[in-house]
Amino acid sequence: MDITFKQVSYTYQANSPLATPGLRDVDLHFASGSYNAIIGQTGSGKSTLVQHLNGLLIPTAGQVIVGQQVITPLTKNKALHDLRRQVGLVFQFPESQLFEETVLKDVAFAPKNFGKTPAEATAIAQQALRLVGIGPELEAKMPFDLSGGQMRRVAIAGVLAMEPEVLVLDEPTAGLDPVGREEMMQLFARIQQERQLTVILVTHQMDDVVRYADQVVVMEQGHPLKVGSPREIFADPTWLAAHNLELPSTGQLVARLQQQGFEFTTLPLTVPELLAQLTPQLRQVPVDG
Amino acid sequence: MEPLIRLEHLTYTYNNSDVPALNDVSLTIAAGQWIAIVGHNGSGKSTLAKTLNGLIEPQQGQVYFNGVLLDEDSVWSIRRKIGVVFQSPDNQFVGATVADDVAFGMENNGVPRAEMVPRVAAALAQVRMSDYATHEPARLSGGQKQRVALAGVLAQQPEVIILDEATSMLDPQGRQDVVSLMTQLQAAGNFTIISITHDIDEAALADQVILMDDGRLIQQGPPAAIFNEGELLRQHGLTVPLSEQVRTGLVAQHVPLPDQYLSEEQLVSKLWTLHLNK
Numbered sequence: 404m405d406i407t408f409k410q411v412s413y414t415y416q417a418n419s420p421l422a423t424p425g426l427r428d429v430d431l432h433f434a435s436g437s438y439n440a441i442i443g444q445t446g447s448g449k450s451t452l453v454q455h456l457n458g459l460l461i462p463t464a465g466q467v468i469v470g471q472q473v474i475t476p477l478t479k480n481k482a483l484h485d486l487r488r489q490v491g492l493v494f495q496f497p498e499s500q501l502f503e504e505t506v507l508k509d510v511a512f513a514p515k516n517f518g519k520t521p522a523e524a525t526a527i528a529q530q531a532l533r534l535v536g537i538g539p540e541l542e543a544k545m546p547f548d549l550s551g552g553q554m555r556r557v558a559i560a561g562v563l564a565m566e567p568e569v570l571v572l573d574e575p576t577a578g579l580d581p582v583g584r585e586e587m588m589q590l591f592a593r594i595q596q597e598r599q600l601t602v603i604l605v606t607h608q609m610d611d612v613v614r615y616a617d618q619v620v621v622m623e624q625g626h627p628l629k630v631g632s633p634r635e636i637f638a639d640p641t642w643l644a645a646h647n648l649e650l651p652s653t654g655q656l657v658a659r660l661q662q663q664g665f666e667f668t669t670l671p672l673t674v675p676e677l678l679a680q681l682t683p684q685l686r687q688v689p690v691d692g
Numbered sequence: 693m694e695p696l697i698r699l700e701h702l703t704y705t706y707n708n709s710d711v712p713a714l715n716d717v718s719l720t721i722a723a724g725q726w727i728a729i730v731g732h733n734g735s736g737k738s739t740l741a742k743t744l745n746g747l748i749e750p751q752q753g754q755v756y757f758n759g760v761l762l763d764e765d766s767v768w769s770i771r772r773k774i775g776v777v778f779q780s781p782d783n784q785f786v787g788a789t790v791a792d793d794v795a796f797g798m799e800n801n802g803v804p805r806a807e808m809v810p811r812v813a814a815a816l817a818q819v820r821m822s823d824y825a826t827h828e829p830a831r832l833s834g835g836q837k838q839r840v841a842l843a844g845v846l847a848q849q850p851e852v853i854i855l856d857e858a859t860s861m862l863d864p865q866g867r868q869d870v871v872s873l874m875t876q877l878q879a880a881g882n883f884t885i886i887s888i889t890h891d892i893d894e895a896a897l898a899d900q901v902i903l904m905d906d907g908r909l910i911q912q913g914p915p916a917a918i919f920n921e922g923e924l925l926r927q928h929g930l931t932v933p934l935s936e937q938v939r940t941g942l943v944a945q946h947v948p949l950p951d952q953y954l955s956e957e958q959l960v961s962k963l964w965t966l967h968l969n970k
Contacts, residue, residue, distance in 0.1 A: 445863045523920045570840040580732040580890040652934045663964045678941040687946045
């Protein structure tokens with residue numbers, strides 16, 4: 404599902420003395436089936452931007468076009484019913500939104516709410532649970548009896564059970580350990596491939612941006628400062644530093660190596676890329692035989 | 693010399709569980725050290741920290757603080773020597789202003805007002821938040837909130853500061869702020885810092901790393917010794933530091949590098965000596 408922002412501005416507490424700009428003049432396009440990352444400092448407008456995707460916020464000016472639906476400052480809440488089903492949001496600590504008495508009921512809640520019969524809702528919920536790696540043996544458990552990682556998976560299954568076409572991930576791995584984070588990110592990548600979803604990921608993890616995103620949007624003061632592929636965005640370390648953005652972890656090591664006279668034709672974004680450019684510049688011991 | 697903290701054969705199982713969260717853990721921590729406790733979620737590292745100030749009473753084993761056995765009589769005086777900063781900055785504020793919040797712990801411990809006021813000011817200065825003394829805590833950034841929480845701990849003049857994943861919720865700038873502040877405080881003061889973290893780069897700053905898994909102590913040693921064993925880290929659910937990934941990658945290509953962990957700085961200077969075109 405294609406998403407387009409046309410001249411979108413959003414003002415918090417508009418028409419009051421406390422009015423503060425959240426977004427200004429945002430023109431963006433997220434292609435159907437693409438994986439997009441939004442980066443920028445805390446307070447740069449990343450979360451404000453993604454809250455426009457399912458009408459949690461309505462623009463103060465301009466248009467947000469999600470598939471066939473056009474959202475303008477005049478759009479009424481009840482016109483957003485379909486949109487809310489089509490765009491799934493996973494926030495930080497999604498497990499805090501679990502509330503039903505069993506895992507299966509929790510995940511089946513959304514499809515039931517969107518008009519499926521109980522039998523259909525259960526089937527959809529079971530499918531979503533399998534997708535996130537939760538087996539049938541956990542379906543009758545209370546969500547709160549599960550481990551933290553399992554709770555988070557159930558919460559994500561709850562979003563997937565709405566069968567959304569767009570998945571918005573707002574720092575979904577906050578607080579997870581490295582292995583948990585990696586599993587979660589691979590889970591999203593797999594779901595995106597299997598269901599051909601459009602993904603919009605808000606993150607501070609530059610290594611995830613390099614690894615997964617097709618397109619990166621850099622936000623600053625409510626405005627997209629730069630849009631491009633990870634390679635384009637991370638090509639200029641001086642520019643990134645000027646805007647308080649980190650490099651992927653390889654980038655920081657590369658900067659140190661460059662200071663020592665090593666040369667890189669393009670910025671290596673992964674360890675294999677780094678090794679490929681570094682090894683020819685180093686003395687190697689001859690191998691016997 | 694008696695270590696600051698000595699744990700002997702601690703075992704603890706939570707009420708609703710049948711596997712122990714701590715399983716026969718013995719270790720010592722010397723005064724003035726920076727200790728990083730690492731391990732994946734559920735490895736027992738937070739439980740271990742909670743035994744140090746008696747928030748959790750192990751079913752078996754003993755905790756000694758400065759040679760004193762932690763028990764019902766000593767728990768209150770020991771607890772006063774240990775300050776804790778938790779993971780979520782939003783769940784630990786009680787005061788209406790930043791200064792009130794910093795004073796809260798001292799009020800609880802019955803510190804007279806005349807002594808409290810300069811201690812609040814000094815603690816806020818230490819974390820570089822003096823300009824915010826009259827601000828509402830809720831309106832601060834994540835990094836600022838954690839600095840205020842840290843000031844509240846410093847004002848109580850503890851001997852040990854425990855950071856329980858205190859940087860894991862912060863953005864890169866906030867995390868950098870807190871970590872550099874901790875480095876300065878430890879260099880300047882007589883603190884022992886116990887940092888519970890799964891950020892391997894943060895653990896690299898420590899004097900000693902304690903690796904936990906399944907409630908057991910897997911290994912304790914300087915970062916170089918622990919990070920040397922990439923496979924060990926991976927097995928226990930942690931990532932391998934980037935410099936170690938690069939080092940092993942280059943060794944596989946027959947680049948003559950030492951057969952042990954190198955920090956990024958050490959790696960770069962070693963590579964410089966092997967540079968063909970210098």
